[in-house]
Amino acid sequence: MRSGPAFAAGLFRYLPIVFLLLLWHMASTFHLVSTAVLPPLSSVLSSGYDLVSTAEFWDNTGSSMYRGGMGLLLAIVIGGALGIAMAWWKPIRYVSSPLVEIFYPLPKSALIPITALWLGFGDASKILLIFLGCMLPVTIGAFNGARGAEQTLIWSARSLGASRWRTLLDVVVPSALPELLNGARTALALSFILLVSSEMIVARKGLGYLIGFLGDGGNYDAMFAVVLVVAALGFFADRVYLAFARRVLRWRE
Amino acid sequence: MARINQGGAPMASPEHDSGQLPHFVRSFGWGVVAWLPVIILLVAWEVVARSGTVTPFMLPTLTRVFERMGSELVSGELPIAVGLTLWRALAGFVIAAVLGIALGLAMARNRFFYWFFDPIISVGFPIPKIAFLPILVLWLGFFDLSKITMIAFNTIFPVVTATIVGVYSVEKEIIWSARNLGTSERGMLWEILLPAAMPQIFTGLQVALPIALIVGVLTEMAMGGYGVGGSMQTASRMADSLGVFAGIFEIAVVGYVMVKLMAMLRRHLLRWHQESQEPTTV
Numbered sequence: 001m002r003s004g005p006a007f008a009a010g011l012f013r014y015l016p017i018v019f020l021l022l023l024w025h026m027a028s029t030f031h032l033v034s035t036a037v038l039p040p041l042s043s044v045l046s047s048g049y050d051l052v053s054t055a056e057f058w059d060n061t062g063s064s065m066y067r068g069g070m071g072l073l074l075a076i077v078i079g080g081a082l083g084i085a086m087a088w089w090k091p092i093r094y095v096s097s098p099l100v101e102i103f104y105p106l107p108k109s110a111l112i113p114i115t116a117l118w119l120g121f122g123d124a125s126k127i128l129l130i131f132l133g134c135m136l137p138v139t140i141g142a143f144n145g146a147r148g149a150e151q152t153l154i155w156s157a158r159s160l161g162a163s164r165w166r167t168l169l170d171v172v173v174p175s176a177l178p179e180l181l182n183g184a185r186t187a188l189a190l191s192f193i194l195l196v197s198s199e200m201i202v203a204r205k206g207l208g209y210l211i212g213f214l215g216d217g218g219n220y221d222a223m224f225a226v227v228l229v230v231a232a233l234g235f236f237a238d239r240v241y242l243a244f245a246r247r248v249l250r251w252r253e
Numbered sequence: 254m255a256r257i258n259q260g261g262a263p264m265a266s267p268e269h270d271s272g273q274l275p276h277f278v279r280s281f282g283w284g285v286v287a288w289l290p291v292i293i294l295l296v297a298w299e300v301v302a303r304s305g306t307v308t309p310f311m312l313p314t315l316t317r318v319f320e321r322m323g324s325e326l327v328s329g330e331l332p333i334a335v336g337l338t339l340w341r342a343l344a345g346f347v348i349a350a351v352l353g354i355a356l357g358l359a360m361a362r363n364r365f366f367y368w369f370f371d372p373i374i375s376v377g378f379p380i381p382k383i384a385f386l387p388i389l390v391l392w393l394g395f396f397d398l399s400k401i402t403m404i405a406f407n408t409i410f411p412v413v414t415a416t417i418v419g420v421y422s423v424e425k426e427i428i429w430s431a432r433n434l435g436t437s438e439r440g441m442l443w444e445i446l447l448p449a450a451m452p453q454i455f456t457g458l459q460v461a462l463p464i465a466l467i468v469g470v471l472t473e474m475a476m477g478g479y480g481v482g483g484s485m486q487t488a489s490r491m492a493d494s495l496g497v498f499a500g501i502f503e504i505a506v507v508g509y510v511m512v513k514l515m516a517m518l519r520r521h522l523l524r525w526h527q528e529s530q531e532p533t534t535v
Contacts, residue, residue: 238379
């Protein structure tokens, strides 16, 4: 019977959100604001329900997820590997760190027209954009984490006869993991921003494109519904990622 | 939370051999060596662009990009674009900083504020707020108001959470002794909590500033209206790749300078704090 109080506590915690949604609904049903500007929650939900049953919606969702997932995967794998390599081999550090320092503060959204110029309006340009935009937070996290690996642990591993590779895999990579995963969370948030905005700006497919398309057509109920879907996707992706990261880092406790 | 760890970026600091050369010559020499990879990258760009393996449309030569920037500088386009982008990004950033610090303090000190805003912050932080752009345009129009609102909306979250963490981490002993000495609630806020929480708050601001630039450029690309993002988008539509690459350079310099300025400001403002004695690397 633990779920009862926990549910009540959760409900109490999220009550302000329910309150905001109610406020939204009342504002438009009592015509405090024009329904053209803020459609009532009920009509947003019903047009959202209609939208979810169309193939068009799932087609766009699928291509957004594919782009975001591929770009993020590349960013985490390559960015993480680069960060660890920078901490482990000095030559790589000397070559990469000035480049990281130059590219890190570049507002990543400026890459949207460049990637479109190189690869067009389709999937490849979005994947490249997300990869380039999300890589550096992972790299910096992995670098800091790997550099923070305790020197005594490395010495012990080496003196116990572990090869350099084994030491890297068994000591340095696990110590880099917490900060690498933290960087990857930043990358996840950034990937949603880049994905949605690049689809709004240069695309013929995807949820961002769908938002722009519905908005241009004046179909605001459906546009609000897609915006809510994107917001929910971003929120749940973050929560799922957190649960995953906690599982991966369970050994630390 | 969506943290871009400003304090974390590495920088090569080769161990100096103490030679006989005067310090500035040595540090200049090391500066050149440390930046060699960047120089090589730029030279490689020029060579590849000249060799004809890629079309000038895909990768114009560096010299032509710089010429373009020079002519935009003379014609006044560059200062106007950079100025507009900076104005919007900084206006949104300052609004988010003031409101975010105020809200964070209120949440850290008042249970009702905490109850009401905590779920909103924790749901609002991870959602891609840029998706709300068409709604903001619907409400606030196409001009600066909607752009600045969008920037503030995106940047306020890291400031609020950093402020709460900062206030919570103020040592209880400091608060107790201030109270014992008869500090008023107001004095507590201005003389104890804010200064003691400042290192964390500043970290939040350092996370927020690059987001302000990213979103600023995005709103200009999506909605037009001059600025670096707007002119890059126009150039891209007109297949003017020189304009696109010039824009990348301009915004890269702006981003770099802003991040450096924030780090300098941190060192200056937080000189009293031991944490800022460590070199800030980005």
